[in-house]
Structures are given as structure tokens and as C-alpha cells.
Amino acid sequence: MRVRPVTRVGQYFALFLYLIFLAYPLLWLISLSLKGARELVSIHPSLIPEHIVWSNYVTALTDQGLVHSAFNSLVTSVGSTLIVIVIAVPAAYSLTRFRTGVRTVASIWILVSQVFPTILIIIPVFLILKQFSLLDSLTGLTLVYVVWTLPFALWMLMGYLGSVPVEVEEAAAVDGAGRLRIIISIVLPLLAPGIVATAMFAFISAWNEFFFALVLIQTTSTRTLSLTLAKYVGSEGMLQLGPLAAGSVLATVPSLIFFAFLQKRLTGGLLAGSVKG
Template structure:
């Protein structure tokens, strides 16, 4: 047993390293392309390491296409949709998990049915609804669409996490004299922190990377999201601006990485913190 443990651990580290290389290699190529000039990009035998660093692609991405304004629009819609999804789905998941009745079955069917229909079938009804409410071609309207589209799966995720929280903990707090709201806020929510963080990551990334709804519902240049602006690097005649596109894509990954780094510590720390508070 003592001899096989180092071999097993070495195999685990090798598998983890291979997985990291598999995930990181496309990102390395993206950064490499963003630092190459047009002549080097047209080379028949491209190399991973640029021959000379060309920062002009980042200047073009930041100035010529309005990338910063589009990034701000994406931040507003993504963060807004994430906050609304969490605020709605947390109490809904608690009610559907703890109080078993007909509403749980109806909610489960709603979640499953909402994931069956393709996006193209619901975009026309959404277009007409937003137009009737005066929310067409607006960031609040796009945020509402992201909430509606993300909420079913987010609720499904939180119901799974909520079911893993033992009811005995709530019963013990109730025996000590805590009311329902005190039990939820002081016991359940700290224990549910990893699930809330994971659901928030899912909601944010889904809204941040979404393209189709924004393409149909947004027509004003100043209200474009980041995905729409990056698509503009493909010219009307199919001419691809590869360098600025890569530079813009690199910049577009920064908010997602910051959001993930800010929340990932709570994935592992939330459960322990909740256990201590409970």
C-alpha cells in the first residue's frame, strides 16, 4: 500500500496536468494570435510564440469597435440577471424542497419543458412581449430575457443543493427557539453558500456569453453587448480581422476570470463556515 500510494498520486498529478494543458492550449493560442501582426498571421507555418509583439490589435479592439462600452453593457445585463436569478431561485428552491405539494411537480415539469424548446421558437414571442411593454432594444429588456432563460436551470441546481442540506439541522435550530426566518437566514443560507456560488457562476457566464437573444433584441449600436461587438470583426464581405478579434476575445475573458476568482474561494469555504455558524 505504501508503494502504490506515490504512484497513484503521481498518476493523478499527470492526469491533472494533461487536463490543464488541454484547457489552456487554446487560450495560449488566442493570446499568441492577439500579439501577432497581419503579416505573421498570414504565414503558412504559424508558431505559438510570436516573432515580435504587436500591441496594435489591442488598440484597435479598444478604440475602433467600442469594446469598452459593449463590455459595460454586458456587465450590467449579466450582473443584473445573476442577482435577480439568485434572489428568486433561493426562496423558491427552499419552498419546493421543504414543502412537498403539487407546486413541486408543476415546477419540475416547467423546468423540464423549458429546456426542451429550442431558442429560435421562443425568440419571436419574447420579441413581441418586449415590444408591447416598451422594453425592446433596451438593456433592462435583455436582462429580463436572460433571467427568464436562466432561471429554470438555476432553480433546478439549487433544488439539488437544498436537498443535500439535512433537515435535522433546521429541526435542531427550531428546538432551540429559532423561527422559520431565523433558521433560513442563520442556518440554511450559510450551508447553501457553495450552491449559491455555483448557481451564480452559471447564471453570469450564461448571460455573459449569450449571443442570439442580443442579436435579435438589440439594434442600437450603443446598447450592443460584448458578443455582438466581437462579431463585428467579421466584415460585411466575410473579411476576418483575426488579430483584433483575438485581442478583443482575450479582453472579454477578463471579467469572467475576475468573477470566478472572486467567488471560487466561497465554493469550498461556504460549507465549513455554515457548519460553524449552525
């Protein structure tokens, strides 16, 4: 069905407006990070800075140890993402392909974990980590992120696996392929878009997480990026808006790089799945 030129123009115009809607908060944040102290308290602020000031970025990088905190967040985010993917992929395959009583229990666990308030479990988590000497450590925080992210990641992968035709696996089994060979050669390539999407979710969840880190991290050496950004709000409510905006802009860069890196594989996985399916 051929789309009329007027309809095509309207679609692109709507997409352009939607992109502006999504990008405007980020553009405003960048604008704040480039403004001086006097312009930040202006009664009539503008999107374009009158005078570009780079000192906010210098303060953000040197004042609160932003680089070290970003490295800590990167360690916990990448570590928890890898562990979640390694656990969730075989678990999702087992729950999807083998209809047992475990599937019902797992589904109930996933649903309950998503509606359970975080604040109710923070004290038990604190005591457990303290008992195993994992309190105030990146290892303990990574494990918490794994446990907290795994249910939804598992649910996502089960949905993707449900769309993979089981007839493809049956055809490979008829040709003599074993279960492991079927999973590696057939299921994983078709599941690539789901794995990429799940990895994005796990990484962003850990990268932006604040509450667990606030309670479980106690020293400066293990402080994550979200905790460092919170330091720009003083105890009396005094806000260092310029350095906070600059630090927030820098904090978005790793997420954008991670998304851009995986986006190619997401598209490639979709094309490969369409051909192999």
C-alpha cells in the first residue's frame, strides 16, 4: 500500500515534534551546565546561554570525585548486567520450553517482586550484607542489583522466547542437533534482540539506582555516581545548580554510549531473526 506524500510529511512532522519533546529536557540541562552563577538565578531564563562558562564542568570533575564515582557505577552496572544475562537466558529458556510446576512458582515470584515496595526490604538486605561482610562494597551492591533486576529481566526474555517458533528447534532436532547446539546455533541468534533489550534495561537500572546505594554505601571510596550528584544539594537545601547540571550531563554520556553500542546489535539481531525465522 502506497502512502500519500501528504501523509508521509505529516508522519515525519509528528516524529520531529516527538523528538523535540524527548530532547528538550536534555537540551535545557546542557544549557544550565554552560551558564554562570548570575544567569542561573535569572528571572527570565533562556535556553541559549548569554556567556558560555566551562567552570561548572571543571568543578564537577574535580570537586566531588565524579570520575571515581562514575567508575564505581560502571563496575556495578556492567557486572550486574553480565550476571543477569548469564542467569536469565538459560532460566528463561527452561521456563518457556519445559512446562513444569516451577514455571508457575517463578511467575508468581516475578510478579510479587515487582509490586513489593523497596523500602520494606532494605533493612533485611542491609542485615544480610552486613552478616556476609559485603556492606559498603561494590560486590555487595552488584549482587543487590542482580537480585532486584533479575525478575523483570527474566520476564522480558520469556516474552521474547515465546515468540521464537518451537518448530525451528524441532526441525534442528530431527536433523540430529543436540539441545546445546540448538540453543547456541538457533535460539541465541533469534533471541539476540531480546538479550540486547534486557541488557539495556539492566544497565540503565543499575546506573541510575539511588536508594540501595544510599543505604548500603557508606564511604567515599565506594560511592556511586548518583550519590555523588546528590552531594551538590547541601544539608540546608543550598543547591549548586551549575556543577550539578554539568555532572548530570556527564552522567548521561556512558548510558548514551552503551545504548549506541548495543543498538547496532539490536538491529542486526532483528534482521537475522527475520531471515532465519
